Structures are given as C-alpha cells and as structure tokens.
Amino acid sequence: MHQRLRNTFSAMLALAICAAPCAARAAAGSLAPIRVGMIEGMSGPFANAGEAVERNIRFAIEQVNARGGVRLPDGKHPLALTVFDNKQGVEDSLLQFKQLSDQRIPFVLEGNSSAVAGALVEAINKHNARMPDNRVLFLNYSAVDPALTNDKCSYWHFRFDANADMRMHALVEVIKSDTKAKSVYLIGQDYNFGRQVAKAARQQLAAARPDIMIVGDELHPIGKIKDFAPYIAKIRASGADAVITGNWGNDLTLLVKAAKEAGLSVKFYTFYANSLGAPAAIGDAGVGAVRAVAEWHPNVVDGVSNSPSDAFYRSFRQRYPQPKDDYLFLRMDVMIDMLAAAIERAQSTEAAAVAKALEGAQYKSQFHEANMRASDHQLIQPLYVAVMQKLAGGGIRFDNEGSGYGFKTERFLAPATTAMPTTCHMLRPK
Known part of the structure; x- marks a missing residue:
C-alpha cells in the first residue's frame, strides 16, 4: 500500500474543517477525471440507505482528491462519482448499468441488494465478454450473499463487506x-x-x-x-x-x-x-x-480519545454534521483507497488491469488492516x-x-x- 494511504488519517480533521469538497477539487488538478458510477436506490422507501452510501463514497473520494488524485502516466487525475438511481429494483439496475457502460465509466459500485448484485455480475460478465474495449469492474460494498464469492464468483466482482x-x-x-x-x-x-x-x-x-x-x-x-x-x-x-x-x-x-x-x-x-x-x-x-x-464502529478503541480511529470518525462528522447523516462505513473508505492504489499500480483504468492489481492487495492504516483474497475476491478484514x-x-x-x-x-x-x-x-x- 502506498505510504501516503497509511498517513491520510492525521490530515482528515483539517481537511473536513477546510470545506472538503472545495479543497478536494483544488488539489486534484485539471486532468480528466477517473469516473466511478454508483447504482443504488436513491428514491423510494429505502432512499435514506442510498443517501448514506453516497455520503460515504463522496467522503472517501474527497480524501483521495485532496491528496492530489490518482497518478497515471500523464499525471494525477481526480476521481468523480456519478449516481444512477435504480429505484431499488433489478430491472432498473440493468437499465442504469446500460447507461453507465454507454458512458464508458470503468467502475461500478453497488451493495444495498444482493439480488441486484447478482444481476449485475451476470450483466457485467456478458458485457465484458462482448465489449473487451469497454470492460467494467464491479466493486460491491454491502451485498452479502455468500454465493457472490463462491459458486457465482466473477473476475469482474470484488466484495468489500464481510459476507453473511x-x-x-x-x-x-x-x-x-x-x-x-x-x-x-x-x-x-x-x-x-x-x-x-x-x-x-x-x-x-x-x-x-x-x-x-x-x-x-x-x-x-x-x-x-x-x-x-x-x-x-x-x-x-x-x-x-x-x-x-x-x-x-x-x-x-x-x-x-x-x-x-x-x-x-x-x-x-x-x-x-x-x-x-x-x-x-x-x-x-x-x-x-x-x-x-x-468491520468497524466509532467506539472500537476504548479510552483513547485521540486515536486515529477517533480522528477518522470526527472528520466524517465535521463533513456531515447533521445527526441524521451520522452513519459511517469504514469499508467504503477502504474500497475507494484500494481502488485508487490499484489504478496506480496498474498505471491504467482498464478493468482487467485494475482487477489484476486488486487481487491479493493489502490495506493497512493506523487502525485497520485488510487484504483482498485473490481466490474469490472477498476482502478479509x-x-x-x-x-x-x-x-x-x-x-x-x-x-x-x-x-x-x-x-x-x-x-x-x-x-x-x-x-x-x-x-x-x-x-x-x-
């Protein structure tokens, strides 16, 4: 893992206080952004879950961009998130995936439904076989069906949550x-x-x-x-x-x-x-x-008020101060960090190259360790x-x-x- 990924947490609090979105845009330069697309339920009775995910993904992306973005051979590129509303349905998810792939977005994020995740895995397998010049990598942050990293595992799918x-x-x-x-x-x-x-x-x-x-x-x-x-x-x-x-x-x-x-x-x-x-x-x-x-909660460290874990949590609360927005998923931060590091190791945003770089990848911060098991693309944490x-x-x-x-x-x-x-x-x- 790059050293700068290990040392980000000490700067989080200052970043949040200094209006994180503006700081992130300023730090990431003017090269074309590396796009990631999130397919999630942003409307309907469980829209609050989709909104919580979006906050977490944006928070993680802002951190990457604030330290300069993702280095490719031509320089550092910012990450940019595009959100696609699947209305919590499988069919709508497949329609949104078509829009995402038509826009040539190389990375898709989803997690709040294992049924949707299963359908996306099948669609991405077919899409990548049919269109090798426009392949897509699927990063799963919450869909916990064990089959997704067992009998239905796919080279194009990586899970960052513990399965059921x-x-x-x-x-x-x-x-x-x-x-x-x-x-x-x-x-x-x-x-x-x-x-x-x-x-x-x-x-x-x-x-x-x-x-x-x-x-x-x-x-x-x-x-x-x-x-x-x-x-x-x-x-x-x-x-x-x-x-x-x-x-x-x-x-x-x-x-x-x-x-x-x-x-x-x-x-x-x-x-x-x-x-x-x-x-x-x-x-x-x-x-x-x-x-x-x-995989984490705000009180993981007992009696140490200045721990890196506390700083991480407080930086999120500075960024999103409303009590209703207080739901932080560490695994989503880990996911974006590991994606950025894999792109840099691959020196490419091409899905197969990034997948190869993610396989077996190690993550280590001051309070969390994880590794992406190569055999099934399940994060072990x-x-x-x-x-x-x-x-x-x-x-x-x-x-x-x-x-x-x-x-x-x-x-x-x-x-x-x-x-x-x-x-x-x-x-x-x-």
Whole structure:
C-alpha cells in the first residue's frame, strides 16, 4: 500500500474543517477525471440507505482528491462519482448499468441488494465478454450473499463487506463462549437473505455448540408486520435465551421493542442493529441486550480519545454534521483507497488491469488492516461484535445519530479468524 494511504488519517480533521469538497477539487488538478458510477436506490422507501452510501463514497473520494488524485502516466487525475438511481429494483439496475457502460465509466459500485448484485455480475460478465474495449469492474460494498464469492464468483466482482457467513461466524463465536446460552430462536424476514441467515446459523451453531438447541426457526413477511407481540409470545414459549436475526429497519426495531414491552429478557444477535435509525428506535430496550456485527464502529478503541480511529470518525462528522447523516462505513473508505492504489499500480483504468492489481492487495492504516483474497475476491478484514449501550454511563464516547445510544466492543476478531472457505473457481480472462 502506498505510504501516503497509511498517513491520510492525521490530515482528515483539517481537511473536513477546510470545506472538503472545495479543497478536494483544488488539489486534484485539471486532468480528466477517473469516473466511478454508483447504482443504488436513491428514491423510494429505502432512499435514506442510498443517501448514506453516497455520503460515504463522496467522503472517501474527497480524501483521495485532496491528496492530489490518482497518478497515471500523464499525471494525477481526480476521481468523480456519478449516481444512477435504480429505484431499488433489478430491472432498473440493468437499465442504469446500460447507461453507465454507454458512458464508458470503468467502475461500478453497488451493495444495498444482493439480488441486484447478482444481476449485475451476470450483466457485467456478458458485457465484458462482448465489449473487451469497454470492460467494467464491479466493486460491491454491502451485498452479502455468500454465493457472490463462491459458486457465482466473477473476475469482474470484488466484495468489500464481510459476507453473511462471515458475519454469522463472528456472532457464533460470541455465542459459543457464552456458557449461559442453552437455546436459540431464529427469526427473519421471508426472502432470500433471511433464509441464508437461518441456514448459516443452523450450520455454524451445530459445529460450534452442538449442545445448544434451536427451539424456533421462523420467517415472517418483510416490512409488513406492525405488531410483533405474537412472535415474542412464541419466543417466550420456546424458552429461548437468545435470538438470532438478520432483520433490519422496522422489522428489527419493532421486534426488539416488542420483547421489551413483554418483559422478555433475551440476547439479540443481529447483523444490522447499528444501522440507520435503529439505535434511536430501539432505545432502552437494546441496552445490554442487542448485539451487532461490523468491520468497524466509532467506539472500537476504548479510552483513547485521540486515536486515529477517533480522528477518522470526527472528520466524517465535521463533513456531515447533521445527526441524521451520522452513519459511517469504514469499508467504503477502504474500497475507494484500494481502488485508487490499484489504478496506480496498474498505471491504467482498464478493468482487467485494475482487477489484476486488486487481487491479493493489502490495506493497512493506523487502525485497520485488510487484504483482498485473490481466490474469490472477498476482502478479509477484522470484525467486531458490539453490544448496545447508553452514552451516559455506558463506557462509550460516541453515540449513533445523536440518539444517546451507541455500541461497545464485546469481541474483536482479527482478519485471519474471519475468513471462511470458498468454493470459487475463478475464470480469468486470457
């Protein structure tokens, strides 16, 4: 990794205070920009998730541009983001990809839907075979379907988020060491992701703690349940002392709040309890009970207020000061940094050359390490399981979105311990 990538965090705070967008444009020179296109849901009921991604990508791009841009043989080029609204649908995503490729944008970013990611992988495979002079590289920041780096892996696809099996492995590691855990209830949304989470939980619990009984396994309609009291009654009747769920949004917050209202004391192991709006909506019901897994969170460093991690988080908050905008994904910053470094190593923006440079690439900052596994293009990085706490008296320095609630690390898993086997048989272009 270039030395300047390792030393960016000390300059972040000053950059943010000095009006980052203007500074970035001034620093990056006047050569033609290297374009990246983001295909994401920017309208509809989950538009806030797309907006959060855009903020993160722009923040990461501004940092690259502020240090001069990306060096190619003719000089340093700025990165430039173009956003394509897929309205959260597969067909619209394919239409937007056609527009992106017609504009000869070499890099596509997407992540908030594994269904969309799967469709894009297929479309990009066909497009790149048909148009070798206009190939596209797909950088995935959130689509966690394990198949994307297993039987459906592609040379043109790189994932920067831990997949669902990796996230489940982190949660199971915590459950495994909990001597009080005797029975688990699985509940999730009735679509492909919810079924994947339940399958992974069953398989991994059986291997790690065969003594733990799975006393319930239930799927419910996604986004349609207003009252989870009947589900909580089933969980109570099962005798479960822990719940594993891949639920997100209202399906997560209403589930946890229903448990609190019913006086049911169980531990919730979740994928996304730290996501947009969830901590505020869950409130006191989640303190000490709700856990989430992520590659980073603002309180990863205990009691060190001047850590590089803190500086990174504070620079983002300076750039986006509104509480509603307080949702930072470290993996998106890592993704843009690694892309910029790969372009420089390749000395080209051609997709195949950049893919070759990304394979096996290492990333190292003052508080995060990762490597892009060449065999399946899955980023291997640390994972944290964190438990929800109150800002006041909870031993944390930062809350989420001004809610008064945040997360405290319960278990850190080093990169080597988060890796999972892959069945990928990568077909590389000749």
